[in-house]
Every structure is written in C-alpha cells, then in structure tokens.
Amino acid sequence: MKNIFAVAHLTLKEGLGQKILYSVLILALMVIFFAVLLSGFFMRDIAKIIIDFSLAAVSLGGLLVPFLITVNLVAGDLENRTIFSLLAAPLPRSAYITGKFIGLGLLAGVIMLILSSAGLLAVWAGKMLYGVHFFKMFSPASYITAVFMNYMAVLLLNSLVILWCCLTNSSFLVTLLTIASYLIGQTIDDIVMFISAPNSGVPLSHSIKITISIAKYIFPNLAAFDFKQMAAHGLHIPWSDTITMTAYAMVYSITALSLAIIIFQRRDLP
Amino acid sequence: MLTNGDQKDNPMPTPAIIVFQNVSKVYQGDLFKKKKVALNGVSLEVRPGEIFGMIGRNGAGKSTAIKIIMGFVKHDSGHVMLASREPDKAECHKGLGYLPESPCLYQHLSITDHLNCAAVIAGIPSPEIKPRIEQILQRVGLSQVSKIKIKKFSKGMTQRAALAYALLHNPDILILDEPMSGLDPFGRKLVVDIINDYRAQNKTVLFSSHVLTDVERLCDRIGVMNRGRMIKVMRPDEIPPSTGDHSKSPLEDIFMKLVNSDTGGKE
Numbered sequence: 073m074k075n076i077f078a079v080a081h082l083t084l085k086e087g088l089g090q091k092i093l094y095s096v097l098i099l100a101l102m103v104i105f106f107a108v109l110l111s112g113f114f115m116r117d118i119a120k121i122i123i124d125f126s127l128a129a130v131s132l133g134g135l136l137v138p139f140l141i142t143v144n145l146v147a148g149d150l151e152n153r154t155i156f157s158l159l160a161a162p163l164p165r166s167a168y169i170t171g172k173f174i175g176l177g178l179l180a181g182v183i184m185l186i187l188s189s190a191g192l193l194a195v196w197a198g199k200m201l202y203g204v205h206f207f208k209m210f211s212p213a214s215y216i217t218a219v220f221m222n223y224m225a226v227l228l229l230n231s232l233v234i235l236w237c238c239l240t241n242s243s244f245l246v247t248l249l250t251i252a253s254y255l256i257g258q259t260i261d262d263i264v265m266f267i268s269a270p271n272s273g274v275p276l277s278h279s280i281k282i283t284i285s286i287a288k289y290i291f292p293n294l295a296a297f298d299f300k301q302m303a304a305h306g307l308h309i310p311w312s313d314t315i316t317m318t319a320y321a322m323v324y325s326i327t328a329l330s331l332a333i334i335i336f337q338r339r340d341l342p
Numbered sequence: 343m344l345t346n347g348d349q350k351d352n353p354m355p356t357p358a359i360i361v362f363q364n365v366s367k368v369y370q371g372d373l374f375k376k377k378k379v380a381l382n383g384v385s386l387e388v389r390p391g392e393i394f395g396m397i398g399r400n401g402a403g404k405s406t407a408i409k410i411i412m413g414f415v416k417h418d419s420g421h422v423m424l425a426s427r428e429p430d431k432a433e434c435h436k437g438l439g440y441l442p443e444s445p446c447l448y449q450h451l452s453i454t455d456h457l458n459c460a461a462v463i464a465g466i467p468s469p470e471i472k473p474r475i476e477q478i479l480q481r482v483g484l485s486q487v488s489k490i491k492i493k494k495f496s497k498g499m500t501q502r503a504a505l506a507y508a509l510l511h512n513p514d515i516l517i518l519d520e521p522m523s524g525l526d527p528f529g530r531k532l533v534v535d536i537i538n539d540y541r542a543q544n545k546t547v548l549f550s551s552h553v554l555t556d557v558e559r560l561c562d563r564i565g566v567m568n569r570g571r572m573i574k575v576m577r578p579d580e581i582p583p584s585t586g587d588h589s590k591s592p593l594e595d596i597f598m599k600l601v602n603s604d605t606g607g608k609e
Binding site for chain 1: 369409412413414415416430432433434435436438439440442444445446447448449450451455456458459460462463464465491504507508511
C-alpha cells in the first residue's frame with residue numbers, strides 16, 4: 073500500500089509541475105470571471121448563466137487531466153523510459169498502475185476543487201453585483217453534486233486513458249483513443265435514444281434493443297454524468313441518480329484498471 | 343589474488359546469482375518495423391561478488407539482455423533467474439539497483455523527490471530516509487542541487503541522479519547499462535569508484551559499456567556479444583597482448599578480431 077501512495081504522491085507532484093495545467097486553470101478562471109460580467113446582459117438568467125459557465129469551467133479543468141496530463145504522465149513514462157527507474161525498484165506493475173490512477177485522480181480533484189470554489193465565488197460576486205433575488209433558485213447541494221458527478225466522469229475517463237496507455241507505446245495513438253472514448257461517451261446516450269425511439273423509422277427486434285441498452289453502459293456513458301443543467305436551474309439531483317452513477321463509475325474504472333494491469337503485466341517495456 | 347572470475351576453476355562454485363540459459367528474444371515487427379532477432383541462445387552466469395562486463399557493438403543485444411534480467415522484457419525461450427527467482431517478480435528487485443541506458447527522470451521533480459519515493463518503495467524505514475538521501479547525494483556529488491528540478495540538470499547530472507536512485511537502498515546486485523555514457527572524467531571516476539567499492543564489499547555488478555579500457559580494468563569476467571549472441575566470455579588475464587596496432591588496448595584488439603571473425607569481416 074505504501075508503494076502505491078509513493079507513486080501517487082510522485083504523480084501528483086509531477087502533475088502539479090506541468091505548465092499546461094496553469095494555462096488551462098487561468099483560462100477556466102477567466103471563463104468564470106467573464107460569466108459574472110456578461111451575465112448582466114441576460115437579466116432573468118443571471119444565476120443560470122453564472123452556474124452554467126462555472127460548471128463548464130470545472131468540467132474543462134477536469135478534462136485537462138485525462139486529455140493532457142494522464143497521456144503525458146503514463147504514455148510519456150513509457151516513451152521517455154522514466155518507468156524503468158520506478159520498476160527497477162521492488163514495485164509490482166499493478167502498484168504502478170494503481171498509484172498512477174490515484175495520483176491522477178488526486179490531481180483532477182485538486183483542479184476541480186479550485187475551479188468549483190472559484191465558481192462559488194462567482195455566484196457570490198453575482199449576488200453582490202446584481203442582487204440576491206436573482207439567485208433564489210441556486211442550490212449549493214445541486215452545484216456540489218454536479219461537480220462530484222463530473223469528477224466521477226473524469227475518473228472513469230482517466231482509467232480508460234490508462235488502459236489505452238497499456239495497449240500502445242504511442243502518445244499520439246493514446247490521445248486519439250481518448251478523444252474517441254470521450255466523443256462516444258458524450259453521444260452514446262443520444263444515439264441509443266435515437267435508435268430505440270419508436271418513431272425513428274428503424275424497426276428493432278427485442279434482442280437488438282437489449283444489445284443497444286447494454287452497449288450504452290459498455291461504452292463509457294459520460295453524458296449520464298452531466299448534471300449541469302439541473303444544477304443551473306437549481307433542481308434537486310436525486311440521490312438514487314448520484315449513487316447509481318457513482319457505482320457505475322467505480323465499476324467501470326475498476327474493470328478498466330484491472331484490464332490495464334493484466335495487459336501491462338504481460339507486455340514488454342520498450 | 344584470487345578473483346571471483348577464478349571461481350570457474352573451483353570444484354564447488356558458488357551458485358550463480360544471475361542465470362541466463364539459452365535465452366532468445368525476437369522483437370515482433372509490425373507495419374512499420376521489421377522483425378528483429380535481439381537475442382539468439384545467449385547463456386551467461388554471474389556469481390555473487392563478481393564484476394561482469396558486457397561489451398558489444400550497438401544493437402548486439404546487451405541492453406535487451408539487461409532488460410530481460412530486470413524483467414522489463416519477456417524472453418521467448420530459455421531460462422532466466424535473478425537471485426533464484428523469476429526476474430519479473432517485484433520481490434527479487436529488493437536487493438537490486440539498476441541504472442538504465444540514457445536514464446530519464448521526472449522533469450518537474452527534484453532528485454530529493456525521486457529519492458524519497460524510491461526509499462519508500464525500497465522499504466527503507468522512515469527515520470533512515472533523510473540521512474540516507476543526504477549520504478547518497480554526497481556520494482554522487484549532487485548535494486548542492488538536491489532541490490533543483492531535474493529539467494535543469496545536464497546529461498551528466500541526470501546520469502548521476504539516476505545512479506543515486508540505483509544505489510539508494512544499498513543493493514547487493516548492481517546492474518548498469520552503459521554507466522559511463524554522458525559522464526565527464528569526474529563522473530567516470532565516480533562510477534569506477536562505485537564498482538570498486540562493490541568489489542571490496544564482495545557484491546555483484548553486471549554492466550555494459552563501450553569504454554573498453556574501463557571494462558578491462560574493472561571486470562572479473564568479460565562477455566563479448568555480437569548479433570544477439572554471446573560469442574566469448576573471458577577473464578582479463580586471458581586477453582592476449584595487443585598485436586599489430588599498438589594504439590589499441592589489448593581488449594579493443596581482441597574485441598575487433600572476435601567481432602570481425604563472427605561477422606565474417608562484413609559490417
């Protein structure tokens with residue numbers, strides 16, 4: 073266990089040193105800042121716009137980790153052969169993968185915590201600037217739940233990126249696979265809904281319908297973690313949804329990581 | 343003086359600590375790469391307390407052999423044991439220090455960050471970590487730059503940092519892949535001193551190098567590799583004196599002859 077946390081700590085520290093992290097953090101903070109300023113043009117929707125933009129910034133900051141930092145820190149380890157120094161020590165490959173996942177998860181957590189706090193600050197600034205009555209519908213619980221769900225989606229995507237890193241040595245290919253996973257994850261819900269809609273014009277047999285509904289969860293259903301709209305409208309996010317999606321993210325991540333470990337234990341290091 | 347290389351004359355030799363029997367490895371090609379035979383039936387045994395040097399041209403298979411010993415690369419056939427265990431088991435790395443060829447460390451971290459992590463993984467007790475790190479940094483001459491990020495290090499400093507990483511837990515077996523690469527004369531002297539210290543402590547060193555004078559000076563036995571095969575294993579006292587070109591060292595002379603005769607004079 074100590075080994076895993078040593079790798080996680082190393083990963084977190086190395087991740088925090090990446091310059092790209094600060095560029096995207098500044099960009100996200102700017103999005104929040106301008107959301108406060110520009111929301112004044114949409115009088116009735118001030119709260120909705122500030123919350124929507126803040127959550128989008130949190131999402132952007134969170135996605136930075138799987139898209140850029142995970143690829144850099146896991147595929148980069150193999151490409152630059154940094155991994156040799158770590159695995160020369162008595163560190164099982166499974167501990168390396170788990171440590172990386174935890175470290176990157178902590179990194180995403182730190183980034184999303186900073187951005188969601190900035191978002192809450194934006195809500196407070198909006199209240200000061202435009203008046204408290206515009207923010208009556210704001211629900212801190214929904215906001216926090218939406219951020220948490222977003223974090224779960226980032227963890228899930230992280231586990232997939234680690235799996236891709238174990239399959240190939242090429243950072244470029246890993247990035248492509250990550251983009252594909254993200255796009256599938258964001259659209260799978262809509263595609264499944266379209267295909268299974270009674271008026272889609274495509275007659276579907278019962279077995280195909282079952283296959284489609286299974287496929288919806290075999291592919292990473294990232295859209296299902298998106299509660300931005302509910303939080304922006306101050307709607308209560310049901311606990312059952314939160315628990316179901318958390319369980320889904322955990323099962324999916326553990327499965328992807330287990331596969332990654334199996335593949336990584338069998339493969340040659342370049 | 344009886345060196346460990348003389349153990350082969352001993353009727354009851356110590357069991358080998360690194361065993362490599364008839365090992366073959368083929369890197370499978372793909373769309374862009376051709377299939378490559380990296381090792382072809384290589385056999386090698388390194389006994390405890392022995393300093394074993396591997397020499398060979400680029401692509402001869404030295405690094406692949408070392409990676410197989412380290413468990414980074416799986417061999418296709420043959421038998422490999424490291425301290426009586428399968429090399430891909432993490433436990434057998436407990437008493438092992440490894441310096442990779444062209445080492446790369448995390449660019450945004452300091453050497454102290456790296457060593458802290460290595461110490462935890464190696465199971466060094468917490469109170470001993472700080473003094474051990476200070477001691478090893480002193481040994482490799484990086485005490486003054488212990489807090490500086492690796493990205494600001496020169497190639498030689500990175501090599502020293504990686505050496506500190508390999509030596510931190512005071513391993514019984516040291517495996518060095520081209521340890522002299524990128525080092526200035528002081529760095530080279532440091533590596534030579536470390537290897538000599540290991541000899542004095544009766545610990546084992548396996549290393550590959552292109553600096554033949556160092557290999558000749560340091561090793562109890564020398565293995566010459568060519569085209570994925572171990573074409574000769576000899577002790578320094580078995581090297582015949584240089585004939586012909588006196589600008590070459592005796593080892594350089596015999597190395598050229600062995601490689602040329604193995605390749606039939608072809609490149």
